[in-house]
Amino acid sequence: MKRRKIVQYGSLFAAASLISVGMNSWVVKAIAGSNNKKLIVIFLRGAIDGLNVVVPYRESAYYEARPTIAIPTPDDEGGAIDLDGRFGLNPALIDIMPFWQQNNLAFIHASGSTDPTRSHFEAQDYLETGTPGVKSTTSGWMNRLLTISPQNNPTRAVNVGNNMPLILKGNMAVANLNSANAKRQLPIDRSAINEAFDRLYSGQDAVSLAYQEGRKAREIVMKEINKEMMEADRGAPTPINFVKDARRLARLMAGDAKTQLGFMALGGWDTHVNQGSTRGRLTRNLKPLGMGLAALIKELGSVYQDTAIVVMSEFGRTVAENGNRGTDHGHGNAIWLLGGNIKGGKVYGEWPGLSESALYQGRDLAVTTDFRTAIASVLSQHLQLSGSDLENVFPGYSANRLLPLIT
Amino acid sequence: MKQDRSKRGQAKQFYRPSMKTAKSATADSQLIHSIARLSFGPRPQEIETIRKRKIKEYLAIQLKPEAIAEPSLLTTELNKLKTLSMSPIALFQEYTARGRGKKISPEARKMLRKKRRGLVREAFQARLLRAIASQRQLQEVMVDFWFNHFNVFAGKGLTGMWIGNYEEKAIRSNVFGSFRELLGATARHPAMLFYLDNWLNTDPNSRGARGRFKGLNENYARELMELHTLGVNGGYTQADVVSLARILTGWGISRRDRQGDGSGFYFDPKRHDFQDKVFLGKTIQGRGKEEVEEALDILATHPATARHISYKLAQYFVSDRPPESLVNSLAENFLATKGNIAAVLNTLFTSKEFLDPQYYGNKFKTPYQYIVSIYRATNIEKPNLRQTYGMLRQLGMPLYGCRTPNGYQNTRDAWLGPDSMMRRVSLATALARKYLKTEKSHNPNLLMATLGDRFSSNTLAVINSSKPFLKTALILGSPEMMYR
Structure with a gap:
């Protein structure tokens, strides 16, 4: 394992941000090499139906709009699990209820993008670039986060999945952990082969640089994964890939790879048809998500105390169900937050209600909290980013009303 | 380590003309x-x-694939793949429980699912064999392009069962023809209708609205504009999405051969919304499936569509960030030829941008x-x-x-x-x-x-x-x- 190096960093804005942060900041601690604060983002691609995750069970309008797919009230058998007397949790998420009880789990309801698009692809891009409405942004906000205290550690940020998502694209190196099959040795792991390819890809062009980062990251990741194999799986192994991937990410975060930023995406939420109530497509996907989150936290161990986990999706879905026991593309959604120092047990955000006049364009949950406010609050209070750092992560956004999300 | 990836941007020039005269060297690298x-x-x-x-x-x-003879080995191999020539209705009857028309055991149902996966394998095999060995290479390249443009996913329900037929009948037969025909062929194909849920799309107040056909489903209507035609900045509104979804009510699938061509396409007037609709600023008279044809006509010849398709073609064939001049001339050509794909491609391949050495070896x-x-x-x-x-x-x-x-x-x-x-x-x-x-x-x-x-x-x-x-x-x- 190579020691991380403090690397010279010449750009003006970074120098400025280094001066402006306090002594407790993520930046300073990262440089001092002490235990770092960590952030994991889990992106639910396809627009999860937030109203059936954090259920506004006091609203009669909710039940009127969803005759066949509403989640019953906590008083009904198999209904929502009461959270705060106003909202209930989808019972398929029972696995994360303990964190609510420990005040480690919070939701920010009626949150989302300030851009009105209902296109999956556009909306996902905006959440990932952190610049809703601006198409020209080519880097992701998680990558820009790395530029605040650049280090020569290719596994400092890790994506779990086959391809690098926009949220992690940019100037800084990010490692990729292929979902499933990650344990298998590849020809490139053999020295007789990689010596020759190393010479082939010794240049400074895009392909060579990607190759070089891949080699560095692979050495670290393989070491960590081998350790995992030897220690054998703790707890019952599960066939669900998300749970496996979540565990693997946790190993990198807790181990020598010193991963500080993690990202995973999970698909299958575009429930136009047969979304179902407490049974159906949404429930089938929520169950492994809840289990995966619980496994992730368990595997993080003591590192969980320093970790914040954000779960988000590009937009919400229509308040009313459509003709096929499903929902179409909507607007406001709920952001989930988990972490050892999250001020949880609370549903944040101004609830606009579901009365017809309160709906966005007469059909969707309105957005009362900009998603950037939710994330900026975590970055500012958890990672101790300064105001000017936040401006670099979310250009054009002014963080003036942050939420008190961290204890 | 701060690495400026914008500088990594430029691909190396890999074409090194061999020792010849400058002119023939240029011709050779072209x-x-x-x-x-x-x-x-x-x-x-x-x-x-x-x-x-x-x-x-x-x-x-x-550009004229039908005149190119195929290698006999390829033809022999393709002929072995019997399911490729089956119609959507025949596939439905052979490979689904409903199609078999009788109650079957859970084991038999499982067998059918397994057999359906075999269909996707045959489609994959055919695609791969052709991509490798076909002399009609540009046709196969365009199959790759158009399939992704009109993407359907084999893992969603019955889509996979029809995916080989979709590729052959809706995509491959239309890769060089008129864009309007290609668009229409995808719009009528059960694979697309199933994948983007339009087979369920129903006017909630119609007499056919019952069971799972209860109401509107916007899924296909939105992607039809956002992805297949106008593009996300094509100037349509949420109201246009709803109008197009209403126009598309009843536009679906039948498990019986109602058209007599085995296609599986069926327009069900009992589930259609017969009111007039305002779509992209134009009033569409409520009259049945002709409304869909009218809407597809509007979409296929729309300037935003011409631009969207031209951009994607230029990006696929020239550069990740295609030159504006090329996108403009392709879009003009698209409009002038009413979406003649072969003509647009010919313009593309003979353009000065396509032949500009700065783009060689950069994709x-x-x-x-x-x-x-x-x-x-x-x-x-x-x-x-x-x-x-x-x-x-x-x-x-x-x-x-x-x-x-x-x-x-x-x-x-x-x-x-x-x-x-x-x-x-x-x-x-x-x-x-x-x-x-x-x-x-x-x-x-x-x-x-x-x-x-x-x-x-x-x-x-x-x-x-x-x-x-x-x-x-x-x-x-x-x-x-x-x-x-």
């Missing part, structure tokens, strides 16, 4: 460039063969293009299917496996990453080893000649100084091989 873009990469001796003709001739031939291959180009260069005509599928999956591009309707991207940003490079050079090594087992007399210099001898001095130096067993691996895994 030719190699054209082969790289109009096909899945050169096969042994192919460059020499095409050199004897002119580029113009090569292009003209490629990073998608995993599919990369793997097929290796098979072509090494003359592997019948690769191991399971292994190929596995490689595509590991590289994040399983064929027919793109869940989302936008299809796979073809830009470098989408596919280049540290992990994907590890996997590419690893699979190049594995395939080289396999290749060397079958071709004992293999000569790396011939492989380099097949690829047009377009290697940088560094690549050549590394190859020349490596052990024989690694030479082939290094050629197939070289930076030059990553680009087309």
